[in-house]
Amino acid sequence: MSTVQLEGERAHHLVFDSFNVEIIIKVLKLSVFSHFFAIFVPLTIRGQGYPWFSTPTVYGMIYAGLVCFFHLASHLLTIATSPKPYLLQPGFVDWQDQIVLITGGASGLGGLLAETLAMRGVRVVVLDVRKGEWEGEVGVHNISWYQCDVSKKAEVDACAKRIREEIGDPTMLVNNAGVVQGKKILDLSEEEVNETIGVNLAAQFWILKAFLPKMIEKGTGHVMTVASVMGLVGSARMTDYCATKAAVIQLHESLKFELKSQYKTPSIHTSLLLPSFIHTPLFSTAQLPRSRFFRFFAPELEPHEVVKKMIGILSVEASQTGMWPSYVKVVPWIRWVKGVREVAQWFSGADHAMDNFVRAPRKVVTPAEDEDEKRD
Known part of the structure; x- marks a missing residue:
C-alpha cells in the first residue's frame, strides 16, 4: 500500500510525504555542485574528441573552475573565521x-x-x-x-x-x-x-x-x-x-x-x-x-x-x-x-501556528519521589 491513514489526520503518502527539497539539495551537492564531479566534466568532454579550446570544453572548464572556486573560498573563509584555524580539516574528539x-x-x-x-x-x-x-x-x-x-x-x-x-x-x-x-x-x-x-x-x-x-x-x-x-x-x-x-x-x-x-x-x-x-x-x-x-x-x-x-x-x-x-x-x-x-x-x-497551542505540564520529581522509585 502506498498510503497509511493515521487517526485524526488525512492519509499520508509514504513516498511523497518523505520526498522534499532537502533530498534534491543533497543530491545536487553530491553531484552537480561537487568539485570532484565538476573536475571530470571538461575531461569527459575532452575524451569525446573535442579540442581543448572548443566551445563545449571551455564551458566545461569554466563550470569546473567556478565550482572549485566556491568550494575553496568557502574553505578559506572557514579557516579565517575559525577561533582555531586548520589547514585541511579539523581533528575528531576521543x-x-x-x-x-x-x-x-x-x-x-x-x-x-x-x-x-x-x-x-x-x-x-x-x-x-x-x-x-x-x-x-x-x-x-x-x-x-x-x-x-x-x-x-x-x-x-x-x-x-x-x-x-x-x-x-x-x-x-x-x-x-x-x-x-x-x-x-x-x-x-x-x-x-x-x-x-x-x-x-x-x-x-x-x-x-x-x-x-x-x-x-x-x-x-x-x-x-x-x-x-x-x-x-x-x-x-x-x-x-x-x-x-x-x-x-x-x-x-x-x-x-x-x-x-x-x-x-x-x-x-x-x-x-x-x-x-x-x-x-x-x-x-x-x-x-x-x-x-x-x-x-x-x-x-x-x-x-x-x-x-x-x-x-x-x-x-x-x-x-x-x-x-x-x-x-x-x-x-x-x-x-x-x-x-x-x-x-x-x-x-x-x-x-500557536493559536490552539496547549503547553504540556512539567512534571517535577521531588527527591522523596525519586527515592521511592529507586526502592520500587
Whole structure:
C-alpha cells in the first residue's frame, strides 16, 4: 500500500510525504555542485574528441573552475573565521575522554541526545527538573541525572559542585533547556515571562559561569548553544520565546569572540544550532500548514535527524553553525527585504501556528519521589 491513514489526520503518502527539497539539495551537492564531479566534466568532454579550446570544453572548464572556486573560498573563509584555524580539516574528539552535560536532557531533543551518546559509551550528565525515562535502556548506566532548575543560579552552583565531586569536570556543554508559553503578550503573566527568560536565557549564563572556568583552565572544551530560527524572525504568540532565542544567539556570538580574544582559548569551540520546527513534545500541539507544497519546501525536522547532526558537530574539533532545514540559511537575508519577509511569514503560517497551542505540564520529581522509585 502506498498510503497509511493515521487517526485524526488525512492519509499520508509514504513516498511523497518523505520526498522534499532537502533530498534534491543533497543530491545536487553530491553531484552537480561537487568539485570532484565538476573536475571530470571538461575531461569527459575532452575524451569525446573535442579540442581543448572548443566551445563545449571551455564551458566545461569554466563550470569546473567556478565550482572549485566556491568550494575553496568557502574553505578559506572557514579557516579565517575559525577561533582555531586548520589547514585541511579539523581533528575528531576521543569520546572516551568526554563528559557531556546536557540541560533539559530528560525528554525531547535533549533526552534523545543523552540516550544516543550513552549508548555509544559516552559519559552523560543531565540537568533537568524531572527525571528521564531511561530505565531499561541500553547504556543508561552512562547517564547521571541531577534534579536542577537551571533558571536558578543557586541550584546550578550546587549541582556543579556535586558533579565535579562525583563525576568530574564536563568537557562539553549542551545548553538545550527551553520552554514556550504560546500566549499573546498581554496574556503572559509575570511568572510565565520570568520562567521563559530564566530557562531559555539566564540558565545559559549560570551554566557557563559554573562550568566554563575549568574549560578555560584546561584550554579545551565545546559549548553548544541550541537556539532557533525564531531567534532570527518573530511570530505571533511567541514574543517571549523569540526574544530569548534572539538573545541566546548574541550570547553565543559574544562568547565566541571573548574566548578567542580575552581568554586566549581558541581550542574551546562554540557551536550554534538554528533549527526550524522539530517534531518534539515541546511543540507537539503547534499547527503548521499540512499541504504537500508547504511540507516539500519547509519539511519538519525529526529529532533523530537533528541529534545525528548534533553529534556530528560535537565530534569535530571546530566551531560550527547548524541551520536546518536548508531554507533557514536564507532567512537572515530575506528578513530585511521589504515584502518578501511578509510573504514568507504568510506562507509559513507562523502567526497562527500557536493559536490552539496547549503547553504540556512539567512534571517535577521531588527527591522523596525519586527515592521511592529507586526502592520500587
